[in-house]
Amino acid sequence: MKTLAVGSEAVIYEKDSIIIKRRAKKKYRIKEIDEKLRKSRSKAEFNIMNFLYRNGLNVPKPLKYVDRKKEIRMERIDGTRLAEDFSSYDAKNIGTAVAEMHNLGIIHGDLTTANMIKTDKKLYIIDFGLSFHSLKDEDFASDIFLFKNALKSKHNDLYKEAYSCFLNAYKSKIRKEFKGIDTHLKDIEERRRYNESY
Amino acid sequence: MYTLGVESTAHTFGVGISDNDRIIANERDTLKPAVGGIIPREAALHHFKFAPEILKKALDKSGLKLRDIDLFAFSQGPGIIPALKVGAQFSTFLAKKYGKKLIGVNHCIAHLEIARLYTKLNDPVMLYVSGGNTQIITYYNGMYIIFGETQDIGVGNLIDKIGRRLNMPFPAGPKIEEMARASKHYIEMPYSVKGMDVSFSGIETFVSKLIGKERVEDISFSLQETIFSMLIEASERAMSYCLKDSLVITGGVAANKRINEMGEKMCRERNASFKAIPMQFAGDNGAMIAYTGYLMRDYKQKDLGIKPKFRTDTVEIMYR
Numbered sequence: 001m002k003t004l005a006v007g008s009e010a011v012i013y014e015k016d017s018i019i020i021k022r023r024a025k026k027k028y029r030i031k032e033i034d035e036k037l038r039k040s041r042s043k044a045e046f047n048i049m050n051f052l053y054r055n056g057l058n059v060p061k062p063l064k065y066v067d068r069k070k071e072i073r074m075e076r077i078d079g080t081r082l083a084e085d086f087s088s089y090d091a092k093n094i095g096t097a098v099a100e101m102h103n104l105g106i107i108h109g110d111l112t113t114a115n116m117i118k119t120d121k122k123l124y125i126i127d128f129g130l131s132f133h134s135l136k137d138e139d140f141a142s143d144i145f146l147f148k149n150a151l152k153s154k155h156n157d158l159y160k161e162a163y164s165c166f167l168n169a170y171k172s173k174i175r176k177e178f179k180g181i182d183t184h185l186k187d188i189e190e191r192r193r194y195n196e197s198y
Numbered sequence: 199m200y201t202l203g204v205e206s207t208a209h210t211f212g213v214g215i216s217d218n219d220r221i222i223a224n225e226r227d228t229l230k231p232a233v234g235g236i237i238p239r240e241a242a243l244h245h246f247k248f249a250p251e252i253l254k255k256a257l258d259k260s261g262l263k264l265r266d267i268d269l270f271a272f273s274q275g276p277g278i279i280p281a282l283k284v285g286a287q288f289s290t291f292l293a294k295k296y297g298k299k300l301i302g303v304n305h306c307i308a309h310l311e312i313a314r315l316y317t318k319l320n321d322p323v324m325l326y327v328s329g330g331n332t333q334i335i336t337y338y339n340g341m342y343i344i345f346g347e348t349q350d351i352g353v354g355n356l357i358d359k360i361g362r363r364l365n366m367p368f369p370a371g372p373k374i375e376e377m378a379r380a381s382k383h384y385i386e387m388p389y390s391v392k393g394m395d396v397s398f399s400g401i402e403t404f405v406s407k408l409i410g411k412e413r414v415e416d417i418s419f420s421l422q423e424t425i426f427s428m429l430i431e432a433s434e435r436a437m438s439y440c441l442k443d444s445l446v447i448t449g450g451v452a453a454n455k456r457i458n459e460m461g462e463k464m465c466r467e468r469n470a471s472f473k474a475i476p477m478q479f480a481g482d483n484g485a486m487i488a489y490t491g492y493l494m495r496d497y498k499q500k501d502l503g504i505k506p507k508f509r510t511d512t513v514e515i516m517y518r
Contacts, residue, residue, distance in 0.1 A: 006468075008431075008438035028463040029427045032384040110393050114439065130393065146393045154439075156339045191349065 009041075009129060014076065019060065021045075022071040038070040045128045046072050048106055055104050058097065058124045077126075079119035086113050086155055091162035093123040095169025098143065101125065103175050107132055107139045112150035137176070141184035144170070199495065200262060201269040202292070203488030206285030207277025207305045208330060209236045211245040213256040214485030215267070216492050219315060223259040224478060224485035225252045231368055235358060242280035249288050256484070265296055271491020274302035275508030276330070282504040290502070301491040302502050305482075306510040307342055309448050310335055311493060312486035317473035319444040325433045325461070328449035328482070329354035329369070332429070334394065334436045335510055337518065342510050345436040346394030353425055354451050356398040360405050360421060364414055375454050377418035385412055385420040389428060394435050396428045426457045430464050437470060444471045452480040493517045 004019070005012040013020040023038040046065040049072075053059050061075040082090055094116065101108065108115075109130030117124045132139075147166065151159045171178050205212040205226070212226030229236065229244040257264065272289035275282055293300035310324045323336045323345070332348035351359075354371065361370020388404055390397040401424065408417055433445055447461050458474055465472035479485060494517065 008434040026431075026464070027467060028430055028460040030384060030423050032386075033389065033423060033427050036386070037389065112393075112439070130391070142392065153338055153343045153345060156341075188349075 017076050018063065019074050019076050020071055021074070022069055039067070041129050042070045042072055043067075045131065048128045048131045048133075049074065052101065052104065052106060052128075057100060057104070058122050059128075060124065060126060077117050077119065077124050079117040079124065082113040082116040082118055082123075083154065085118075086158070086162075088158055088162045088165050090116075090118060090123065091151075091158075091165040092169040093118075094147070095166040095171075096173050097123055097125055098147070098166075099170045099173030102140050102143070103173070105133050105135045107134050107143050109143070109146070111143055111147040113154060137180040138184045138187075140174075140176070140181045141188055144181070144185055145188050199268045199492060200260075200266055201271055201488045201492040201495070202256070202267045202289075203303070203308075203484045203486070203491050204270075204272040204285045204289040205305070205308075205482050205484045205487045206245050206281050206288075207273050207275065208281060208482060209241050209244070210482040211248050211252055211284070212482060212484030212487075213252045214483055214488040215256055215260045215262065216485065216488040217260075218492065219489065221479075221485045221489065222262075223256040224483050225255040225259065226483055227252055228481075233368075234362070235368055236278070238278045238280045241278060242284050245281060245284040249284065252484075264292065267292075267296065267298060269299050269301065269491060269495055270296075271301040271303050271487050271494075273305045273308065273487050274503075275505035276305060277504075277506060279504065279506050282506060286502075286504045299495075300502055301494050301497060302499055302505075303487050303490045303494065304508055304510060304513050305487075306331060306333060306335065307513055307515075308486040308490040310342065310446075311490045312479045312483075313446045313448045313475050315489060316475045316479055317444075317446055319446060319471065319473055321442060322444040322446045323433060323437050323440070323442045325429060325445065325447045326449045327353050327429065327447065327451035327457070329358065331449060332396065332398075333510060334433055336436060336440055336442055337515070338440055340518075341515060342513065344509070344511050345440070346396065346432040349392065349395050349397045350399040351402070353396075353398060353429065354449070356402055356425065357421075357451070359402055360417075363406060363409055364417070369450065371451060371454060374418045374422065375456065377415045378422045378456065379419075381413070381415035381419035383413075383416045383419065384423060385416055387420055387424045389424055391428050391431055394432050394439075396425075396432055398425065401425065422454075422456055426454075426460050429457065430460045433461070434464050434468070437468070443469070444473070446473060446475060448475055448480045450481045453477055 010023045049062040063073040115127040209229040215223040227248040270293040330352045332353045334346040366373040462472045
């Protein structure tokens with residue numbers, strides 16, 4: 001078994017072209033919290049991936065959830081992480097992918113370029129560890145807000161251009177009145193502490 | 199170069215003096231309300247009353263006279279308006295009277311700079327946890343960026359609100375910590391990490407409903423474990439995302455032993471370093487304002503008014 005990546009939450013292994021995502025124990029948390037989080041997050045993640053995959057979205061094909069080890073097994077994707085190679089053109093594809101995911105009622109919860117993989121033709125969204133079901137404007141907006149912040153912090157030089165490409169693609173694909181989402185988006189920004197806009 | 203810094207964002211009035219990057223005085227007085235929390239007007243009155251005394255103490259400690267000071271600095275924000283005004287007026291007056299330059303400092307950045315100075319960690323992720331502030335800050339692409347923050351109330355504020363309902367004195371942190379040590383029974387609570395952000399208002403409502411039904415010790419224990427796990431998890435995410443290998447915890451809540459223990463354990467598991475900063479520099483203090491003012495000595499600032507909603511990620515960092 002080869003270790004591919006050690007994230008903040010989980011360790012990713014590879015074995016015979018299968019990706020294993022195992023949520024490691026965190027010693028800083030008490031057992032009651034740690035067990036509960038690892039189990040519920042892994043299980044929910046597996047179910048959501050399954051749901052998206054069956055509905056034709058570009059996500060890794062989920063294979064199995066193993067409760068004893070709190071691990072998910074999935075198929076491998078050959079590509080590069082967007083965090084390492086990102087352009088404004090990718091932002092457009094992200095906008096489309098996120099809108100399609102939202103149309104199915106799934107909120108990602110951790111939209112960053114580190115959680116996206118591109119191959120020659122397709123863009124895959126990965127890591128559904130913080131995802132949940134919702135069709136509320138507020139939740140759609142919180143996903144967009146997260147992504148906006150991620151762009152700002154990780155790709156500051158491209159941020160403005162990339163964000164507008166993302167948003168235009170998102171608007172054209174989302175099957176909902178964007179105005180409602182936009183209102184919540186502004187709300188979320190204003191809700192933060194010390195915002196100079198109010 | 200002698201820099202005198204004035205801190206007055208919340209309930210602490212502090213004056214610190216630095217000789218280049220060496221702190222030579224750090225004096226303060228903190229308003230401790232008998233009941234309830236901080237009333238803005240009373241904080242301001244407190245600062246007015248103590249300003250001359252604290253200034254004198256700091257000067258005595260450093261062995262300097264006011265005319266020896268080369269640069270004045272004050273905390274521009276974020277903070278409570280009446281309290282901020284006192285520090286701004288006080289330092290503006292001193293700078294004008296002695297014909298010296300005045301520098302306006304962002305309070306949150308000052309916390310980070312003093313932490314870097316005292317821990318010798320050059321580029322840490324900082325978990326800044328106090329009454330009003332809960333931010334995960336790190337240096338990235340030439341700015342101090344807030345990687346995660348609370349979406350509603352500060353963590354100290356949450357602890358104080360719960361404490362008040364449990365009839366604990368302000369600040370409630372020490373009492374909650376003491377109670378928590380007497381329990382091992384965990385009551386399940388909402389755990390709300392949203393990406394890198396955290397949210398506390400749901401926990402406040404939830405815990406309020408437990409009061410009277412569960413033991414105070416169990417509530418305190420479960421509250422601490424839940425909120426600190428959330429904060430350490432968000433910090434770890436920031437470290438992992440920006441590839442930083444050290445963590446500093448600062449702010450008033452950093453006085454809590456449990457959060458430091460958790461931070462240390464998390465860092466050990468990922469081979470990162472963790473350092474605590476001396477408590478006198480973790481809470482609000484004037485020394486951090488003086489030192490950051492010294493770092494910013496060449497800045498040309500146009501706006502030297504107070505900025506109650508001053509965001510960390512709007513300051514251009516030209517000295518790093």
